[in-house]
Amino acid sequence: MRTEYGKLNKMEMGIWECCELLNDVIDESDPDLDEPQIEHLLQTAEAIRKDYPNEDWMHLTGLIHDLGKVLLHPGFGELPQWAVVGDTFPVGCAFDKSIVHHKYFEENPDYHNSDYNTKYGVYSEGCGLNNVMMSWGHDDYMYLVAKGNNTTLPPAALFIIRYHSFYGEASFTIPTLIDIDSNLYIEPMHTKYCCSIA
Template structure:
């Protein structure tokens, strides 16, 4: 490995606090899915009653979305693989009712989103990207597996509340995808999808605190759509009163394309910028990494007027990945050493340059 000139300073407590808020945010999003599933079940029952006509528009929309086919950049399926967007099976036996009620979201989560929504301005996001691309920034240089081991030090493993290592959490997602027979590129996406949290090693340079590392993401530079969680907290954001940024389209052209949005800075955006030019991941995988926290879009159906031709395929990809991000943490404990050879082979396939600049 080419060592960094200086080793970033880091406090383990920062990592523990970050994971605590990240898990609390995930719990809220898990319940969103549960409530949506209950609503869908009720909707299907209504299909046998008098409300059929009322529901036809939703049915037609879903059918149109299902017509779109996937292009995976010449990455073909092996004989034992299934399409990436086949229904997830690994979580079919889980009791999702165990996840906390949405209405009981903790004050910690509310406080987190209040700070996040107030501070994510266009000016801040431009500055964050400038800091990331600054030629003078010292960038850690390491391979994917080494990055996973580095992420392990994010939390002090002597903490009695810590039951799984960060590597085990990543392997849980990857193994769930693998068990469902999804493509190899999606398996390795599950393996790396949270490595953006390495940015916390550069607190004060790549991030300020928890609010610009984790949580739901959204575009800046246009009106805050109501599909955002705790939408009311945006009232104190300076961009809310900007003549351009407060409009529906904001600084974007109609149908500009999801990939052309300036997403709120965080670990998803950081990892996307690191991997997009240093991997052989297909566009669907990069979308899974960049947009899996963009719940106002892939769950709330917001920001559709900004989508361009082809974005429906990216939306399908992100939605296909979402269950493996949210629900795999309750699976059994993976044997890291037993699984390492398989995933090292995947890493070599999709990250051929071995050493990445972070």
């Protein structure tokens, strides 16, 4: 899917048009939200604007962070929710037991592959999160869209977009400089803006 959707050839539209496509999408993987995704995007952007009024790039990042969920729309292939939404996790190494529905990995050939089923798998200790392949989903798609369209958002914004659904342990990755800079923002995104907003 990463190769196919990385071509970025499904549709061309502006950000607001894309937001409107999510007017009928409810993310079934998020027990905190039972509202259309467009409302979640607007609430996230507004909450960030309130807390960080001088950080325009963060407001925009909050607005677009889940736009990759357009992959659920017929114009983008109408992928099933299991292939688009939910938490992301590293592949190419042992599946962390904290991953939701971990038991189903036992049916995945990688679970039994000695190249992949160790703590570091195909990676080296301290390689940095940006060097780790993550499971495919809406986060990676939106990251590819932003990069493929020569975004002017700072690296921290791209990091937030790409990793905001990753909640597992990344103990094998010593952060790269961009990881460190971006982690200043990813913690508030996880705890305050990517869950239900009071």
